[in-house]
Amino acid sequence: MNKEDFKKFEKLERKNKGLINLNPIQAGGKLTKAAENALIEFGDGYSIYDISPGLELMEMPIIKEFIQDALPKFLGADIVRIILGVREGIFIVMHSITKPGDIILVDGNRHYTTIIAAERVGLKVVEVPNSGEPKYKIRVEDYEDLIKKHKPSLILLTYPDGNYGNLPDAKKLGEIAKKYKVPYLINGAYSVGRMPISMKEFGADFIIGSGQKSMASAGPIGVLGMDKKWEKVLLRKSKIYPQQELEFLGSELRGTALATLIASFPFILERIKNWNKQVENAQWFSREMEKLGLKQMGDKPHKHDLMFFKTEPFYKISLKHPKTRFFLHYELKKRGITGIKPGLTKHFKLSTFAASKEELEKVIDAFKEILKTA
């Protein structure tokens, strides 16, 4: 194999730099300047060992403070661990506190990886259905009967879900969980780092957040907060290596992403304080979209930047457009806008999180123009 045959591998480039990006998966992961510096500083594999030569990273003062003090306060949790991603965190919780054959309850709006993690553990999954179109609402009261019926080992709530951006009543579900003594996990991939959220306030046992989705961090990384009563179960130690946590395959924290997560943390503290402004933008955007005949599904008035729209007028255009169902993607790109899944015209999701009010106005103008002229 020759170096020359793979020269193109050295020139992998992003395509959407400088565009207004509405992709929900990218909206909360843009690095801060401090995180960019940390990224460069700790880019080399295992360079983070420079700040911990020969010692467990957990013992390093700044990392210790971040994980043992700052993150627990931030999440409203007793104990926090760094994870490799939300799905890995969900798997760790399931693998620790349930056993194969157990039943768990999850919301019908859950991410597909929730189902796969459960399947990998060997669990039976019962879903609490949403209310269907147009709100796709999860009524947390619906968990109660299903808890009585199935005696689940775990209940999970996606807060918000990644399709409609709905925020169910997580606190009420906490009361139900306490009443029936069922462990309660919140998937906060789209909330932790975007908006104020507290595990304890919701009465949950576990909360999981995503570095790359919502904490202005390079990936893959996430955070797992827990109630201290789970310490002995979830953080159980190896019998052969009694210092090492079994579920985490040892205590080593690796690399670059952690440095960016730490460096962005002060910024994250600030940005969640401006969450009201984000909700205002989202609601304004939703209203403007509806004026164009594009229908917002899910909670209304909406309380999150992630939104789902039914967009029949674009579908109608696509039927006679030379670029067929990809026309919208091209028309938006021409106008400096990206992040809506190419090929979708009947419906799509987007996030207003990364855009300023001015940029959102541009997006509305673009949709308006495309509807008129295409």
Next chain:
Amino acid sequence: MNKEDFKKFEKLERKNKGLINLNPIQAGGKLTKAAENALIEFGDGYSIYDISPGLELMEMPIIKEFIQDALPKFLGADIVRIILGVREGIFIVMHSITKPGDIILVDGNRHYTTIIAAERVGLKVVEVPNSGEPKYKIRVEDYEDLIKKHKPSLILLTYPDGNYGNLPDAKKLGEIAKKYKVPYLINGAYSVGRMPISMKEFGADFIIGSGQKSMASAGPIGVLGMDKKWEKVLLRKSKIYPQQELEFLGSELRGTALATLIASFPFILERIKNWNKQVENAQWFSREMEKLGLKQMGDKPHKHDLMFFKTEPFYKISLKHPKTRFFLHYELKKRGITGIKPGLTKHFKLSTFAASKEELEKVIDAFKEILKTA
């Protein structure tokens, strides 16, 4: 919580920049210029979706070529998957092809996470002991009787191990594995990306490599190569999401580390061709150390850059030195050298991989001087 209280989080800095670094864990993970560019380009969480808006990343031409064509050729494997790290890869293999209660055979020089991964799966581990001081050799012939006795579900070989840098006869173990039809996994964390290695040539079923340890990549990332006969087991699909691989919790590839792994690949192809030079350097270094009364343990003449030394003379100095057992760390640092675990004086491991011959001469001179003057 206030941003101002965490300002220091924004200024996490490396400590060992510009020093000669002998840390085995860091020696093979230094980014190439191309990887540094990829790091910056794809720093934002999920920015890699720019090159795959709305499509599975595996379908992107350059990523597809890397994973489906370049990496299999490089590893001598039929199929390759990207993993989050070596320990996660070992867990995936164990979790897929064994069941709780099974016995597996591993070399006595294995990494501690091999044991923890097995414990997490619920396996019984039998170790093939090394020969003890001074060579700590793994005789692969010793696997044979233990295979007959225990009927293991898997045998594992660490090639080389992370303490002595010993390279056991992996090919002969492949013949034994074939004879008894036992699945055979090679942990190549310190070989894949440093030296030429081929899974097929060794007759192994699985090979695992580390991006951050030996492939000039940011972490956490690794590669898992396998024989195609394991496809249906290891890459088994979700029943509910038939496109998704269960063990990988879905097929999404996340982030920054992957971009650096791809960008460094052409360089890696070149550097393994210079492996002989690395071995020469290591052997020269070992001889010079021995002239100073420092004894190299493990294979001799040594065939890998990772080496373990018994260093009694430094221990004697430490007994009366004001800086006690940390004196060596400080004395080396004064001379621009780092990467030996602070506090160790009786013995330590190091790697010659990242240093030039001139730098290695400096290291020898430093040891000489410290022995004379301390």
